[in-house]
Amino acid sequence: MKKLTLPASGDDIECLKAGDSLFISGELYSARDAAHRRMHYALQNGLDIPVALKGRAIYYMGPSPAPPGRVIGSCGPTTSKRMDKYTPLLIEHGTKVVIGKGERSQHVKEALKHSGSIYLVTFGGAGAYLSKCVKEAEVAAYADLGTEAIWRIRVENFPAVVAYDIYGGDLFEQETARYSRSTGKAED
Amino acid sequence: MAIREIEASLITRKIAEICTKANFELGQDALMALKQSCETEVSPLGRQALSILIENASIAREEKIPLCQDCGTAVIFVELGQDVHISGGEFNTAVLEGVRQGYCEGYLRKSMVKNPFGKRENTRDNTPPVVHCEIVPGSELKIMVLPKGGGAENMSRIAMLKPGDGIEEISELVVETVRQAGGAPCPPLVIGVGIGATFEKAAMMAKKVLGRKLDEPNPDTSLVEFEQHVLERVNRLGIGPLGTGGSTTALRVHAASYPCHIASLPVAVNLQCHSCRHAEVVI
Structure with missing residues (x-):
C-alpha cells in the first residue's frame, strides 16, 4: 500500500501507476456538478474562482449533513463522468489530482496525461466508512449550494486506487480485460 | 367489511421512520x-471493495x-387496502411530511432540486417524493420506501423492442446497459427488468422489483430461468465491484412481466447500486 500526501508534488505523482492502492492524507476540495459548472463558467470568462486549484486535489463528493458530534456525514464519491466537460479546464488551471468513481471519457484521459495529473477512484457507496478518514471539514466556497458547495476537507489514510496514471495506464481497461470471461454474449 | 380508520399523522410518523431505517x-x-x-470474488481488489462495503454497512x-451520502429520491410504493379510510388529514400531504421529517431528523442528504432544467434550486427537505399507489383488497396500508440514488438511476434505460424479439434480445439489452454503465452505478448491482405492458408501466415494474428481497425467488416462476441467464452473462463482463474488475458485477436480476399490445415489447432496465436500500411498514 502506497501513501500519498496532499498537496502532491510532481515527483509523488510520477511514482504512481494505474492499479496502485493508496492511502491519502492531507487536504482536498470537494466539488460536484453545481460547483464545477460555476468554476468553469468563471474561468472561461476570465473571472476569479474562490479557491486556488494549483497543485490541489478535487474530490467529487457532496456529503450528507454532519450529525452532532461528527466532523462530516456520509461522504463517498459521486460519478466522475458528469464532470468530464469541466475537468480539462480545471486541470489547465493546476488541479493535480481528481478523485471520484467510474470511467471517464477519452478527452479527460488525454488532458490528465498531457498535464501530468492523475485520476483516482475510491469506494462508491462506502460513505459511512470513508467518513472515518475525514478529520476536518468546512465549507470553503459557494456556501449557497449546500451539499454541492466546495468543502475543504482534511483526510487521513483515505483509501483510493489509481485509475488513470500520467503514462496512459487505465485501471478499468486492465482489470476488466483480466476478469472478463467472454464478451458476455450467450454463444461464448 | 367495516371501514378501518387510519390517522394521517400515523402515516407521516411511519414514513419518517422507514426513510431513516432504509x-x-x-x-x-x-x-x-x-x-x-x-x-467467491476472484479479484483481490474486488474482495477488498466488498469487505469495505460490508464494514460500511455495520458502521x-x-x-x-447513512450508508451512502446519496440518500436518494424517496420512491414510495403504497398498497392501500380498499377498506381503509384515511382521516385527520390528506394522504399526499401526510406522505410528503413523512419524507420531510425523516430526511431532516435523520441528517440525510437532501438531493431534490426544483426547476430541473432551470435554476435547479434544492428543495432543502428532499421533497417531493415519487409515489406509486395501488388499491388492493383488505384493510391494511402497506408502504415501502426505496431511496434511489442518482448514480445508478442515471445508467438505467428503456427500449421498445419488436414483438418478434425474444429472450436473447431482451438479455442483450440488459447486458449492454450494464456494460456501458461500467463502474458508475456502483456495482455489484441489483438489476430490475420490466418486460411488457406499456412505456411507463415497464419502467415502474423495473423499479418495483428492486424492492424484492434478494433471498426470495421470483413468485413468477416463468422468469426464474431468464433472471439466472442474464445474471450469468452480466457476471462474465469482468466489470466487478465498483468497476475495478472482477466476477461480481451483479448480485441479482429481478424481473417482472405484464401482458402487452400486439405491436409492442417494452423493456425497462432499472439499475440499483449495491446499497440496495428499502424499508417497509404495514399499518
Missing part, C-alpha cells in the same frame, strides 16, 4: 449477498449515519 440499515438479505460474493447501522 438509509441506515442495509437489509440482511443484501448483506448476506455481499458476504457470499466476497467469498452505518451502529452509528446511525
Whole structure:
C-alpha cells in the first residue's frame, strides 16, 4: 500500500501507476456538478474562482449533513463522468489530482496525461466508512449550494486506487480485460 | 367489511421512520449477498471493495449515519387496502411530511432540486417524493420506501423492442446497459427488468422489483430461468465491484412481466447500486 500526501508534488505523482492502492492524507476540495459548472463558467470568462486549484486535489463528493458530534456525514464519491466537460479546464488551471468513481471519457484521459495529473477512484457507496478518514471539514466556497458547495476537507489514510496514471495506464481497461470471461454474449 | 380508520399523522410518523431505517440499515438479505460474493470474488481488489462495503454497512447501522451520502429520491410504493379510510388529514400531504421529517431528523442528504432544467434550486427537505399507489383488497396500508440514488438511476434505460424479439434480445439489452454503465452505478448491482405492458408501466415494474428481497425467488416462476441467464452473462463482463474488475458485477436480476399490445415489447432496465436500500411498514 502506497501513501500519498496532499498537496502532491510532481515527483509523488510520477511514482504512481494505474492499479496502485493508496492511502491519502492531507487536504482536498470537494466539488460536484453545481460547483464545477460555476468554476468553469468563471474561468472561461476570465473571472476569479474562490479557491486556488494549483497543485490541489478535487474530490467529487457532496456529503450528507454532519450529525452532532461528527466532523462530516456520509461522504463517498459521486460519478466522475458528469464532470468530464469541466475537468480539462480545471486541470489547465493546476488541479493535480481528481478523485471520484467510474470511467471517464477519452478527452479527460488525454488532458490528465498531457498535464501530468492523475485520476483516482475510491469506494462508491462506502460513505459511512470513508467518513472515518475525514478529520476536518468546512465549507470553503459557494456556501449557497449546500451539499454541492466546495468543502475543504482534511483526510487521513483515505483509501483510493489509481485509475488513470500520467503514462496512459487505465485501471478499468486492465482489470476488466483480466476478469472478463467472454464478451458476455450467450454463444461464448 | 367495516371501514378501518387510519390517522394521517400515523402515516407521516411511519414514513419518517422507514426513510431513516432504509438509509441506515442495509437489509440482511443484501448483506448476506455481499458476504457470499466476497467469498467467491476472484479479484483481490474486488474482495477488498466488498469487505469495505460490508464494514460500511455495520458502521452505518451502529452509528446511525447513512450508508451512502446519496440518500436518494424517496420512491414510495403504497398498497392501500380498499377498506381503509384515511382521516385527520390528506394522504399526499401526510406522505410528503413523512419524507420531510425523516430526511431532516435523520441528517440525510437532501438531493431534490426544483426547476430541473432551470435554476435547479434544492428543495432543502428532499421533497417531493415519487409515489406509486395501488388499491388492493383488505384493510391494511402497506408502504415501502426505496431511496434511489442518482448514480445508478442515471445508467438505467428503456427500449421498445419488436414483438418478434425474444429472450436473447431482451438479455442483450440488459447486458449492454450494464456494460456501458461500467463502474458508475456502483456495482455489484441489483438489476430490475420490466418486460411488457406499456412505456411507463415497464419502467415502474423495473423499479418495483428492486424492492424484492434478494433471498426470495421470483413468485413468477416463468422468469426464474431468464433472471439466472442474464445474471450469468452480466457476471462474465469482468466489470466487478465498483468497476475495478472482477466476477461480481451483479448480485441479482429481478424481473417482472405484464401482458402487452400486439405491436409492442417494452423493456425497462432499472439499475440499483449495491446499497440496495428499502424499508417497509404495514399499518
